[in-house]
Amino acid sequence: MAGTGLLAVVLVPAPATAAERAAPATTPTAAAAPAVAAPVIGAYAAERTSGSYRYWSFWEQEKRDDDWSYATQGPSVLHPGDGTAVGFRFALSEDSAKAVKPRGGGDFATVCDGTETEPGGKRIAVRVDFGTPAHAPPGEHPPKPRQGCAQVDEDATAADALAEVVKPLRYNSDGLLCAIDGYPRRGCGEQVADADKGSGKGADAQGEDGSDSGSDLGPVAGLVAGVGAVAVLVLAAVRRSRGRS
Secondary structure, eight states: OEEEEEEEEOOOOOOOOHHHHHSOOOSOOOOOTTTTTTTSSOSEEEEEEEOEEEEEEEEEESSTTOOOEEOSSOTTTOOOOTTEEEEEEEEEESSGGGOOOOOSOOOHHHHTTTOOOOTTEEEEEEEEEOOOGGGSOTTOOOOOOEEEEEEEETTOOHHHHHHHHSOOEEEOTTSOEEEETTBSSSOSSOEEOGGGSOOOTTTTOBOTTSOBOSOSOHHHHHHHHHHHHHHHHHHHHHHHHHHHO
16 A cells, blocks of 8 residues: 555563573563554654565453453553453554554463463463464464463563563564564564565465465465466467368
């Protein structure tokens, strides 16, 4: 979609979790946007001319029966309460209004069923939706969704809960979350031009639980169609040749 607009991006320093402070230094441990919760609040606004951004968006469920709502704070700032849920979804979107929600479960009652609160801690359900093949970077295929019940300290952030459930996490030098469990292999919230993101068909080709519901016959079908078109042209040429003789 052509035109101009503003994409607000959250830039939040990366606080280290207790486990990661004790581990060898590898990557920062906070989550922010555009890799996470990109268009939520504006530490700065990036002007764009066209295209979408491929990034990890950040969602929350404040009440146990709520639907996902786009988070208004970055995950390294948000301190979810006990009994809440947070979600992360990798996708192409132009802004927060068009961001796609995590699919499948993820509600607290399902994810943390039977998990008791530990003294001085809280429970947070974490849902990670790696998105669909239509939104995947070239040459990559999204893993199946993951979820888990994070047992964290009372003052823990959503970023701490994510690190408790899924690793490794890759951040860039600004503390932006770029990858969860190695996906995507490269890139970090980069802009994708309209001409490079394809038709978008198949963006929801996976089931509600994130499992593949389509087939991988796209290239084969294209080849069959191409062969058929050539056959039609050859047959037409033969008929014209016979008509002149």
